[in-house]
Amino acid sequence: MSLILSKASLYRSLDIVEKALPKESPIQALENVLLESDSNQLTLSTTNLELQVKVSLPYEGDEPVSVLIPAKITDIIRFLPAPEVKLDLNPDNLQIAISSGRAKYNLFGAASSDFPRIEEASPSHGESMTISSSELKDILRTVVFAASTEETRPAFNGVLFEFDAHRWSLISSDTYRLVFKSIFNEAWRFQNNRCLVPAKALRELLKILDQEEEEVTLFPSKDQLIFKFASVYYAARLLNEKYPDISSVIPERHSTRIMVNRKEIKETISRAALLAEGLNNAICLSVSDGSLTVRVSSQIGRMEETVAIEHEGEEIDLYINSRFIMDILKATTTEAVVVDFHGKTGPVIFRLPDDEHYLYLVLPIKMD
Amino acid sequence: MTTVRERRAKDGLEILLCDLDAFYASVEQRDHPEYRGKPVIVGGSPTGRGVVSTCSYEARQFGVHSAMPSAKAKQLCPGAIFLPGDMARYRRVSEQVFAIYERFTPDIEIVSIDEAYLALPAGKGLAAAAEIHRTVWEELNLSLTIGVSANKLLAKIASELAKPDRVGALWPEEVEALLWPLSLEMLPGLGPASVQKLNRIGITTIGHLAAAPFDLLQKYFGKSALTLQRSARGIDERPLEPFREAKSISEEKTFSMDLADEEALRAVLMAQAESLGYRLRSGGLRARTVSLKLRYADFRTITRDRTLPAPTDRDLELYQTAIELFTIHKGRPPWRLVGLRVSGLVSGQQISIFDSLPAEKKEMELEQVCDRLQDKYGGAVVYRARRLLKPPPEID
Numbered sequence: 001m002s003l004i005l006s007k008a009s010l011y012r013s014l015d016i017v018e019k020a021l022p023k024e025s026p027i028q029a030l031e032n033v034l035l036e037s038d039s040n041q042l043t044l045s046t047t048n049l050e051l052q053v054k055v056s057l058p059y060e061g062d063e064p065v066s067v068l069i070p071a072k073i074t075d076i077i078r079f080l081p082a083p084e085v086k087l088d089l090n091p092d093n094l095q096i097a098i099s100s101g102r103a104k105y106n107l108f109g110a111a112s113s114d115f116p117r118i119e120e121a122s123p124s125h126g127e128s129m130t131i132s133s134s135e136l137k138d139i140l141r142t143v144v145f146a147a148s149t150e151e152t153r154p155a156f157n158g159v160l161f162e163f164d165a166h167r168w169s170l171i172s173s174d175t176y177r178l179v180f181k182s183i184f185n186e187a188w189r190f191q192n193n194r195c196l197v198p199a200k201a202l203r204e205l206l207k208i209l210d211q212e213e214e215e216v217t218l219f220p221s222k223d224q225l226i227f228k229f230a231s232v233y234y235a236a237r238l239l240n241e242k243y244p245d246i247s248s249v250i251p252e253r254h255s256t257r258i259m260v261n262r263k264e265i266k267e268t269i270s271r272a273a274l275l276a277e278g279l280n281n282a283i284c285l286s287v288s289d290g291s292l293t294v295r296v297s298s299q300i301g302r303m304e305e306t307v308a309i310e311h312e313g314e315e316i317d318l319y320i321n322s323r324f325i326m327d328i329l330k331a332t333t334t335e336a337v338v339v340d341f342h343g344k345t346g347p348v349i350f351r352l353p354d355d356e357h358y359l360y361l362v363l364p365i366k367m368d
Numbered sequence: 369m370t371t372v373r374e375r376r377a378k379d380g381l382e383i384l385l386c387d388l389d390a391f392y393a394s395v396e397q398r399d400h401p402e403y404r405g406k407p408v409i410v411g412g413s414p415t416g417r418g419v420v421s422t423c424s425y426e427a428r429q430f431g432v433h434s435a436m437p438s439a440k441a442k443q444l445c446p447g448a449i450f451l452p453g454d455m456a457r458y459r460r461v462s463e464q465v466f467a468i469y470e471r472f473t474p475d476i477e478i479v480s481i482d483e484a485y486l487a488l489p490a491g492k493g494l495a496a497a498a499e500i501h502r503t504v505w506e507e508l509n510l511s512l513t514i515g516v517s518a519n520k521l522l523a524k525i526a527s528e529l530a531k532p533d534r535v536g537a538l539w540p541e542e543v544e545a546l547l548w549p550l551s552l553e554m555l556p557g558l559g560p561a562s563v564q565k566l567n568r569i570g571i572t573t574i575g576h577l578a579a580a581p582f583d584l585l586q587k588y589f590g591k592s593a594l595t596l597q598r599s600a601r602g603i604d605e606r607p608l609e610p611f612r613e614a615k616s617i618s619e620e621k622t623f624s625m626d627l628a629d630e631e632a633l634r635a636v637l638m639a640q641a642e643s644l645g646y647r648l649r650s651g652g653l654r655a656r657t658v659s660l661k662l663r664y665a666d667f668r669t670i671t672r673d674r675t676l677p678a679p680t681d682r683d684l685e686l687y688q689t690a691i692e693l694f695t696i697h698k699g700r701p702p703w704r705l706v707g708l709r710v711s712g713l714v715s716g717q718q719i720s721i722f723d724s725l726p727a728e729k730k731e732m733e734l735e736q737v738c739d740r741l742q743d744k745y746g747g748a749v750v751y752r753a754r755r756l757l758k759p760p761p762e763i764d
Contacts, residue, residue, distance in 0.1 A: 152678075175720045244722075297607075367716045
């Protein structure tokens with residue numbers, strides 16, 4: 001097999017499959033990139049058993065190949081000097097010759113028999129949804145950050161996807177805060193279905209979703225959730241954990257509602273966060289007649305700053321983790337945010353004025 | 369027209385500085401009638417290099433004061449009764465006094481073993497002070513001086529002016545008449561060096577300092593000029609600081625006879641976990657790290673830590689962590705000592721969505737009931753049955 005590829009497109013493909021490449025694996029074959037070809041396409045695949053990624057590249061040739069290439073290939077391609085790369089595979093000894101400009105490599109490939117086959121799934125009963133990559137990116141960016149990265153409660157390492165008729169809902173939480181988001185689209189048709197998608201897989205997905213507009217097709221299949229876009233097949237194995245019912249955490253009535261300029265409050269909180277310390281990063285928020293006062297008192301010192309707001313309902317003051325607030329203010333782009341309070345120990349709920357199907361709930365810190 | 373007092377009432381608080389008079393010496397005189405009316409000096413021995421920690425008012429008449437070398441105090445007052453002091457006893461008495469303060473307000477900043485700031489709603493300060501003064505005398509037979517004002521600085525000065533054994537107020541509107549004529553030494557936070565510096569530029573009273581041109585003060589005192597002049601004008605915006613975090617809390621038991629029964633040792637750990645949990649909860653604290661200390665029969669002592677995923681104040685979580693550590697490090701019985709320590713303390717409890725789940729709620733309510741019983745009757749009234757297993761002999 002011999003072919004010439006553009007360095008840029010090969011590097012981009014390898015960069016994508018690298019997301020599922022384990023650094024270390026008990027199955028040595030998995031520490032490689034699987035290169036395969038059939039008559040009209042060349043595919044690169046990786047898997048860490050939780051995530052499977054496959055990218056196809058255009059190819060014209062007749063001999064089918066299947067070989068494992070060392071993971072180092074990504075860096076090798078990245079640092080090649082010329083815009084084009086020539087790959088030659090010797091089927092007898094599985095060596096791959098790479099040349100580009102004056103750079104020449106000879107990599108030792110391996111037989112692919114130990115590598116698990118990736119059978120591409122397709123949606124059953126047409127149960128899939130299509131969404132633009134930019135919209136998917138926006139949704140995931142405002143949801144995934146709230147999922148836990150600690151391993152103590154595995155269910156919270158996942159983002160709960162719920163499909164119901166024309167609605168797709170996402171719930172993400174680390175037990176101290178949670179995001180609830182839903183999207184409605186007439187064109188989508190689902191049976192009632194729930195799946196718990198590892199937040200890690202979604203974080204990696206966010207990195208590879210292209211800036212360019214492209215359609216992403218998304219569907220559940222057995223124990224996986226599949227994303228297909230452009231030449232990428234991205235399959236995340238679902239978490240087999242019970243996600244608790246969190247509906248009771250979201251109160252129906254607020255006691256205080258404020259609306260505040262997002263950029264202004266973001267700057268204030270980031271200044272306050274400089275003094276907030278300890279595990280809780282606690283700061284104090286006080287709402288009274290037309291203003292929100294942010295206070296922090298720590299061993300280093302104190303700070304206080306007041307921001308103008310629109311305010312209805314009771315006056316309130318409570319303690320809250322500044323990092324949790326920064327997360328939402330960074331992940332969103334609206335001009336203003338609405339914040340609902342539910343008493344001193346009740347949740348604080350952030351809403352976006354232009355999206356009634358999004359909410360971010362943070363539980364406060366109890367000081368007694 | 370609103371009066372000054374009414375305006376102050378609108379914005380909030382009155383501050384009390386409660387200062388126990390000659391505390392250590394008073395405790396000694398109270399507990400030993402034979403010392404009463406005599407000069408009592410608690411501190412280092414007059415034959416050594418120690419200093420006076422506290423002296424009774426009788427001793428002060430001889431010119432003795434705290435921080436003076438004990439040897440010099442002996443020269444000034446040869447008939448004084450010198451005592452080494454019993455900190456554990458003073459601390460217990462101090463806790464009893466602070467418990468009285470807590471009946472009047474939850475907002476307390478403990479400055480030291482014998483001094484605390486209390487915040488009360490405006491208009492209630494003086495009456496509360498009089499009541500506290502009376503209660504401490506009636507219940508504990510100790511005298512104290514209380515300064516009352518609108519801020520910490522003036523409350524402190526008020527107590528200095530009133531002492532001993534009295535309640536005194538110094539209101540902001542009285543600053544000009546009462547504070548300004550005083551010499552600079554009366555202003556808290558102003559050391560002898562600063563006083564000398566001020567005297568040299570012609571400032572000898574607090575009133576002079578309040579009226580001095582700011583530029584002049586800035587030239588001599590730089591950044592602190594502003595605070596200095598504001599103090600002289602009776603202005604102080606420092607809030608009460610009720611949270612003074614301890615670094616760790618621990619419990620330890622040495623057995624009078626080496627303990628070989630693992631079940632009995634677990635019972636001790638349960639008691640320690642319950643006690644630490646109680647102390648954490650009553651301080652509004654949670655701990656991130658649990659450490660187990662074990663001393664084996666050969667005196668080898670180990671301490672092993674475990675960091676929790678989230679800080680806790682729950683008895684069972686502390687106990688379970690202790691047991692996990694014990695299981696790994698128990699070595700060979702018997703054991704001489706077992707201790708449990710919690711550290712990485714955080715004040716404030718991040719509420720979790722699980723706090724509203726039924727099972728968690730039940731355990732928390734149980735702990736709250738036990739805590740209330742313990743508050744009311746002292747000691748562990750209700751405890752987990754694990755502790756009933758063969759209570760071991762112990763040395764405290």
